Amino acid sequence: MVSAIVFTPLFAALILLFLPKDDEEGARRLAFGASLLTFVISLGLLAKFDSGTADFQFVERLTWIEDFRIQYHVGVDGISLFLVLLTTFLMPLVLLASWGDVHKRVKEYLFFFLLLETGMVGTFVALDLFLFYVFWEVMLIPMYFLIGVWGGPRRIYAALKFLIYTMVGSLLMLVAILYLAYQHNAQHQNVTFDLLQLYNLTLSLTEQKWLFAAFALSFAIKVPLFPFHTWLPDAHVEAPTGGSVILAGVLLKMGTYGFLRFAIPLFPEAAHAAVPIIMALAVIGIVYGALVAMVQPDLKKLVAYSSVSHLGFVVLGLFAFNVQGIEGAVYQMLNHGLSTGALFLLVGMIYERRHTRLISEYGGLWKQVPLYASIFLVVMLSSIGLPGLNGFVGEFLILLGTFKANPWAGALAVSGVVLGAVYMLWMYQRVIFGPIKNEENAKLVDLSPREVAIFVPLLALMLFMGLYPQPLLTRMEKSVEATLKRVNVLRQASPEQSRRAQYERFPNRPPLDSPVILSSSKDDTELKH
């Protein structure tokens, strides 16, 4: 089933190549249909997923390159499940949106999008580091083309920056992957790229630090973590709408997913050692992204910088190393995918109509396009984490977890919540409220049924995830706990800590002692049950 999700888009992409050159409508339908089919198949995963285990499910294993014992090994757990779903869910919407925003070289556009989907899904399901790397890189190329060919005026610069920047990180990661594989060879007399086997490596702290650095750099660039973020605004601004949506919605998650799946569990001690640095960068990213977003004159840039801020939250949650933080982070990945994806769609739709993204060009849109404005409102509220919508659950859990891990980081990060409201509301006010200053805006047409159809599932999901997060949280619980266990088992627990851990298993018993809460709870990571 997993393979079907991975390769259906690829298959469709290949068929697309053989369609007659000028059959745009047919190509669009084919691509849309294929992505819809992929989504339907991926729903099967959701249906059959067993939330009672932390093991990988729907596992498929085939020998691929005998000499290196490289396998085609895929599967999902509670973490990747939702990221796969996010990808397959966003893809049809993006393709639906392309009816409006892409009119040249449609076939190629769709081809690259389908290719991209294969790469993205593959990245999330790969359990062999080699396979992961292959998908990770494969995904770059279509994105590169999408930005470079269908992008804005500075598209070539932006695309190249995106590509080179990402490559710097990922190739260093390749070396680290190789090192791991051969370290396994040295320790267990066989070379392997299998993630689950590599989890069993014992590495010295120094080794871990180097390897973690290599992985972390790659992921940090992808996230992007401050100060590796400058490719993002450029890429977003220049990318076509669909590209931006996928870039923000899915691609950035690869970084955080990479941290969670690879960098942290493979090198738990190094990860612990890196917590201060990464948390500091994440907090800086949150505040910095928000501040810079606030003063952007360009809508897309604003949303791009807001991504820097939001992803800072995600990283923060991951490195809290507790259930709340990580679950919140995973949840927030999905939220960000939905809300920022929707924001980019909104920006794209208004851009199609007015061909400008400058905030100053707009104003008073509610009068003219109330439907658009209302949807924008909900999406914006989701983005700033209003309770009742999806954004809140993730943000809240992250902050909760972070506060446990490091109250000061938590306190600083909370300021991001405030700033998030500042830049979003200010932008919204300048675009939607006020009198119509520009005559052009008076001629705007409200959303078409097709466009509304794109948002209906998005808004529904935002509401659902805000009100009833439990189905998702339950499914990710076991996987998150397993990850945490990996992170914490390898650390030497001090007697005091283990006593507390024991206590926490029986929450109704009174505590054995009353330690000063803030100081001693700092590096304590609790595990439920």
Next chain:
Amino acid sequence: MDHVTFFSLALPLIVVAAMVILHPNPVYSALFLVLTLFLLAVYFLFLDAHMVAALQIIVYAGAIMVLFLFVIMLLNVQSNPQEHQRKGLRTAATIGGALLVAELFLLLRRAPNGAGQSPLPEGYGTVVAMSERLFTDFLLPFEVTSVLLLVAVVGAVVLAKRHI
């Protein structure tokens, strides 16, 4: 070869070889090269390489160098007035050459210097000994040489023939 012979051959060799590259006139250079080859032939004689010495004179000095002289004459190239202009290169080359010779000197000095060589077999260096090696162990290279020469011929023809 004793020291006297060695030095009385080596020093002229070095001088003559140096003249090859120092003399401004290409014709003289070529002639100095011929001289070098002769001296080397003599040198080879002292090293019991009779056949090689003969070939050196017949093939090298005789055939190859004539070809060189022929081309020099044909192209009628005179000494180049700009010969001495590239000072940087000259300095660098001189330093490089000095380093190279110094390194070779220092390294080769360390080479195992058993003066008393292994006793020479019967007929060492003669035509017989030479051809025996040539048609047994070195049969393959010998045959390969034919391909090499064929290539050279074809190549020379392709490039030098006026109108093909």
Next chain:
Amino acid sequence: MVPINYHLILSGILFTIGVMGVLLRRNTIIIFMAVELMLNAVNLSFVALARQLGSMDGQVIVFFVMAVAAAEAAVGLAIILSVFRNRETVNADELNLMRW
């Protein structure tokens, strides 16, 4: 008897002279002649070493080197000729159509 090093060092000196010739002279024919000088220096090594080792191999190799030298001479001079035909020069400095 002269130790083998003497021969080798002499060979080294001659080789270096050849190398210097390649670097110092502008005339491609003379450069080529300097290369021949290098080959001869190597031949000297071969012969001296063969004598030292008491094996004929070194001398046989010299034979092959001569064959190669002859072939090189044929091809090399042909190339110089064809350049001269087009450009009326054999000056190495003027061979700079392609660079950077």
Next chain:
Amino acid sequence: MEHAHAIVPTVVHTVSYLRFIVLFPLLGVLFNIFLGQRLGRKAVNYVAPGVVLLSFLFSFVAFLRLPQDGALVDTVWPWITSGSFHVDFALRVDPLSAMMSLVVTGVGFLIHVYSTGYMAHDEDVARYFAYLNLFTAAMLLLVLGENLLILFVGWEGVGLCSYLLIGFWYTDDEKASAGKKAFIVNRIGDAGFLLGLFLLFWSLGAKGVWTLSFSEIQAHASALSVETVTAICLLLFVGATGKSAQIPLYVWLPDAMAGPTPVSALIHAATMVTAGVYMIARLHFLYSMSTTALAVVAIVGAATALFAATIAVVQTDIKKVLAYSTVSQLGYMFLGLGVGAYTASVFHLMTHAFFKALLFLGAGSVIHGMSDEQDIRKMGGLKNKMPTTYGTFLVACLAIAGFPGLSGFFSKDLILEEAFVSEHGSWLLWLVGTVGAGMTAFYMFRLLFVTFWGETRASPEVAHHIHESPVSMTCPLVVLAVLSLVGGYFTLLHFLSPIFGEPHEPHVPFLIRYDTTLASLIGIGLAYQMYVRDPDMAERFGRQFSGLHQLLANKYYVDELYDAVIVRPVVAASNWLWQVWDTLVIDGTVNGAAQTMDASGLLLRLWQTGNVQNYALSFLIGAVAILGYYLW
């Protein structure tokens, strides 16, 4: 093992009808969004207030069924479970929340009705009622929330509605800005609230109690150390200062008057702004543990009460006067909370809801009648033209001024008494409160006299149109006037005792017993002297103390101060971060790396001179280097 389980004072009765209290307004929202525009104004006018009425009825049912010493809890669904963190989407009715929900739905219903008249000429009425219904739902969630997180959901929800409603007339940039300002200032408070919540959760968690449920918190609060509780309380109080417009986060409320007047009445007077008071009352057991926290609350409350009152004295915009008055009255409530007089404070909350809603609606009626004029200097002499409005307004003024016998008198008096006698109080707090009370009476009657008495100062065209408002508007006025009159006799003291404990009869010194009466009479008298008997006097004073007048008229320049100290520097810093740091430094480094590569390429290219001898030289250098390696 000193951890002691406090006895949970309430018996929980699980019910499943509380959810409807919140659900009805939400259905109203959906109706207004999807059908409102299509079905027309009439349908909206019935449905929107109707759903609130239904909520009121359900609240009333809950109130009636409230067991003597227990609470009703409706767990709708488990909301978030993550590790040891678990929160239900649950609602709870106990005396406190029952009272609150009655006030919210009751006053809310009246204001909905009033709005049908007030908004009769606005084309966007469906959107208006959607917001208003949403607000009601959120507010109900806030007061009915069974745990701190649900309270926070409502807390944020009302903030959102406030934002939307303040900026309801979005085409006016200033109004939209006011909405934004409200939301952002509230968010600052919310940040503190969240931190307090986290600290509370983890501190209790460290004691093995993983909960945010109020009753559970109450049961285990004693396990916490005083320092922790102080920190928690202060952080939560930051949230309260935001929502309830206390120093230093009160600045949004005066601006919030940009919204339609009924909105000001409902949100910015009667209900939402009291959320902070409610929250502290809800968590009074925590605050009681920390003297420090209580002191801070009391001082901030008292300071705000006086501070806002001084500003209100010179404002000329009818709604601004009322806004500052609200800030001031909220200060009283916090003063009450801070001195441990929770019941009194909540009592004042209720009476304030009545009379302040009435004041705003009255002001709305005036504005409506004056063709949207808000400057009291252009009014005057309205008492004959708008008799109902005048009558009810007078009642409200008397109530807020603390005129004996009216609702405001009882609650305010109680607070001031407690401020004097409570173990947490002091004479200074009392003094500030009493002076503030006098000023309240003064500025309210200044408002009354200037607006309704004397000669009209309106332009002839406006004056010509002045008319009494329609029944849909005056009817709520009358109801509220009645409530303001008699509200003081609702015996909350006993009703709330399951929450705050049995009230004690304070021993109050003789003078203090009549402080409120005196202050209000002096204030009213002064106003009468200055604005009725000697109308020039105010102007004389203004000229004589022009510096002070300027200072007050400009609200102590606090907005300007915030602008200069916070807003501008942040924006400037952001611009700097973007244009210098981000673009030049970081991106410059990135591009610089690329350019360095390019430059290296150009440099290395020089190697390729095209000269064969240079190539041979590089070749020689390589050979020499390699030989050198072996030599070395």
Next chain:
Amino acid sequence: MITLPPVNWLSLLPGLILTVTGMLVLFWDLWMKDEERPLLAWLGLTGLVLTAVVSFGLLGRSESAFNGMLALDSYGLFFNLIFCLAAGMTLLMSVHYLETVDIRPGEYYALILFATVGMVLMAAGTDLIVIFLGLETMSMAVYVLAGIWRQRLQSNEAALKYFLLGAFASGFFLYGVALVYGATGSVQLGKIAAHVSEHGSSPLLLIGVALLIVGFGFKVAAAPFHAWTPDVYEGAPTTVTAFMAVGVKAAAFAAFVRVFLHTLGPIHEQWWRILWILAALTMTVGNVTALVQNNLKRMLAYSSIAHAGYLLVAMVAGKDLGGAALMYYLVAYGLMTLGAFSVVLAVGRKGEPNEEFSDYAGLGFRYPALGMAMTLFMLSLTGVPPLVGFTGKFYIFSAAVKAGYVWLAVIGVLNSVISAYYYIRVVVNMYMYEGEKVPDLLSARPALAAAIILAAIGTVVIGVFPSASIALARVSFLSLG
């Protein structure tokens, strides 16, 4: 009386077929009409295919012939396949190309075949003299090929530069052979190996090794012996450039690896540092200089230098995985480089070579197949998975990491990033700029089209399913012993 040694014909067979084919080409050319001359290409191709088939069939043998002068082992045979690929593709590319330029097909094809003979000897030779003669045979042919377009000044100049420096390098190489001979008493690899493993290194041997590195370094175009490459590649006819970039480099590496990894393997400690530095330098110089090129052919020349650097990394990594990695990478490199040159040819037309980057503007969308093929080659050269270039790099860096040369691998991957920039520039030009260059239709040049398709298929298929070729490379390398 001299008795001729027994001749192992089987071991000679690949070289022999090629030699005979070459001579047939020469003879047939004598009485052939001009318009029939393309047939010579097909004759040559037949010979090459035959050689490849024979080589493939012989895989697995392990014999030593001519008293240890020549080996018949999988190693050499594997390289034969690469040579045949290079030469065969070159012939395919040449058929139509020769019609647009003034080059005599007869000698041209014959020289390519003879050069291939030299390569075969280099790969199979187990004697330094055989290797030297093979090298000279190949070089001599290639010198001439480089200058075979006599009317073109660049072609002349390339030939002369190549020749002078080549002869110069031969001098160094030969000197190295002489000193190795002096140090070990033999020029046969087997005997040298025996001597080295018994006695270890000696000063004389090390000078010899150093000079051999210099000599090989020249042929594989390793910095700082690479300087000739861009000029010669640019000046030579494009088909010859492709042949040089792949065939000559592969042959040089074939001998290089056999001599160093096998024969001198026991004294790996004595030379790996030199190659380490050469590798790092070569990659960096190649890639960085390629960044600023505007001519595609010249860019590819620098790129070939860079790839020599990657190959050197494999050599440093040494026996365990390095050798096999190098062999696999050569296949990969061959496919993508030949493909790239084919596209360069396809974009050019008579009298209008269209070799500048700007000439590629907009080609991608106007000629989708051509664009896609070029994109594949460029991405593969960059090392983007799952194309063959990536798998090859993966193999090489694996070897380096496994052998403990992590930093070299790091330098390697960073270089890959740099290389992305200029390879992608081609793609950028093809897809992201508008242009109006109109190349001759590919359908009119079926042989060239076949070459492109072949390379493209190879690039994808061998990249995605590398198992078989990796296994083959490994087994072949192990046959060295």
